[in-house]
Amino acid sequence: MSNVVLGLSWRSNLIYGRPSFHPAQTSDRLWFDSEALRCVTITRCPKIQRGDLRTHCMGVAESTAAVQSLLSLALAGDFDGLLEYVPDAAVEHALQRKKIFRRSERGDCVSFPEMAVMSQPDFSIGAHAMRGLIFSRPSSIELLSSMRLSAQSAVHRCSVTATSGEEMILSIAMCREERHKPSYRGFTTEMAWAVSAIRGEAAVDEEGRCPDEPDPRWGPESVVCGQLHALRQGNLEQAASFTGAAWEDGPSPAVHARDVLSEHYAPLVYHGGHQLAGTTQVSASRAYVFAGVELRGMRKQSKSSSNLYTWALSLHRGGTTWLIDGIEKLLNM
Numbered sequence: 302m303s304n305v306v307l308g309l310s311w312r313s314n315l316i317y318g319r320p321s322f323h324p325a326q327t328s329d330r331l332w333f334d335s336e337a338l339r340c341v342t343i344t345r346c347p348k349i350q351r352g353d354l355r356t357h358c359m360g361v362a363e364s365t366a367a368v369q370s371l372l373s374l375a376l377a378g379d380f381d382g383l384l385e386y387v388p389d390a391a392v393e394h395a396l397q398r399k400k401i402f403r404r405s406e407r408g409d410c411v412s413f414p415e416m417a418v419m420s421q422p423d424f425s426i427g428a429h430a431m432r433g434l435i436f437s438r439p440s441s442i443e444l445l446s447s448m449r450l451s452a453q454s455a456v457h458r459c460s461v462t463a464t465s466g467e468e469m470i471l472s473i474a475m476c477r478e479e480r481h482k483p484s485y486r487g488f489t490t491e492m493a494w495a496v497s498a499i500r501g502e503a504a505v506d507e508e509g510r511c512p513d514e515p516d517p518r519w520g521p522e523s524v525v526c527g528q529l530h531a532l533r534q535g536n537l538e539q540a541a542s543f544t545g546a547a548w549e550d551g552p553s554p555a556v557h558a559r560d561v562l563s564e565h566y567a568p569l570v571y572h573g574g575h576q577l578a579g580t581t582q583v584s585a586s587r588a589y590v591f592a593g594v595e596l597r598g599m600r601k602q603s604k605s606s607s608n609l610y611t612w613a614l615s616l617h618r619g620g621t622t623w624l625i626d627g628i629e630k631l632l633n634m
Contacts, residue, residue, distance in 0.1 A: 364455040364475055365447045367494035371473070372459060378438045380413040387416050388478055388495040391424035428580035428588065429469045429501020429520065436585035437464040445470070453477045455494075460504060464585075466517030466621050468504035514542055517621045521588040521614040522577055524623045528612075529592065532569045540566075545617050545624040565610070565628045568596050578609065586616040588623070591631075608632070 367386065374382040384392075395411045398419060417426040417435045426435065433439050441462045449455040457473045476497045481488045503523045512519050512527040519527070524543050531540035573595035581589045590612045609631045617624040 361447060361449045361455065364449060364494050365444070365457065368447070368457045368459075368473055368475060369444060371496065372442045372444065375434045376439055376442050383413040384411075384416070386494070386496045387413065388423050388476070388497065389480060391416065391421055394421055394423070395419050423497060425498045427498075427500045428522075428582040430471055430499040431582040432465075432467065432520065432585065432588075433461040433463045433469055433471065433501065434499070436582065440464055440466075454497075461501075465616055465623075467520045467623070468518045469501045469520065470504045471499055471501045474498040474500075513539065515622050515624060517618075519623060521590050521612075521623045522580055524614060524625060525590045525592060525612045526575075526577065528625060529569065529572070529575045529594070532566070533572050533574075535571055537570070543625050545615065545626050565630055568608075569594060569610075572596055586620060588614050590614065 371383065371386050392411060395416050399411055399415070414435050416424060417431060439461050441460075443460045445458045445460055447455065447457045453476055455475045457475065459471050459473065461469050461471050463469070474497045475494050477492050478495050479490050480493050482491050503518075503520055505518050505523075511530040512523055514527075515524065528540050528543040531537075531543070575592050575594045578591040578593055580591070583589065592610055592612070594608050594610055596608055611629050611631055612625050613627045613629075614623050614625050616622065
């Protein structure tokens, strides 16, 4: 007989191949008295047996293979192939909405871009993914990590560079669903991985900082953040550098700094803080960003009150850099 320490808080005596567990006095030891370590609990994971670990790893591998295939299809611009990774319930819902919207019987097909626009609970795509995967073909994609959350769900993170040069990190949430597969004189069922949501963030904004100047790497959200940060510091020239007007005749933000003091910009100078509320991606080259801004003097009145503004942005400098075209105040919150 041999004693093996695996570093867990259980004591197991394997007799005739059947384990019996007894609580140990220490919280960091697990002893096995057996020559053939069958049904041994895995180190630092008491509830997972070797068979369960094999199933767990196979599930991660299957999910990773599915997302790699999805990314390859996105890189090639194959929307018909991407549609295979949309949940069946989301497709049926989209077909119903399309039929009602058109008020005709021609609602028997739907494309992946249409699915992306029809945001719904079981399938949603954020603005970053719309820019990086849908409205334009990405220039590069790299899978960074994969993590299985449960037997039916997993999350993958990948680095994507858009055609414009914008760098982003996309989080792809996937789920397992049962699908019907045609067979001889009927059908069979199989489990398949499908995309439930794709969310994104700026790849170069790791510490939450805002940009100091326009750059092709920054998306619309980061550009608005950079301008609001400059306005809060009272730096009008820097704030004006994020506008499209400042670059029409060349990089001369100082000349156009007076544009920042327009009717809508003036209250934002030395503001108390801001929070991005969302982004509407209209096309590959146009977007609207919404943000709540705490104006001067509002902190004393009410800490929760703010004003909702919207920024209109588009691609400039030959379609490589997001810049602000205008701003408008929507309402008081």
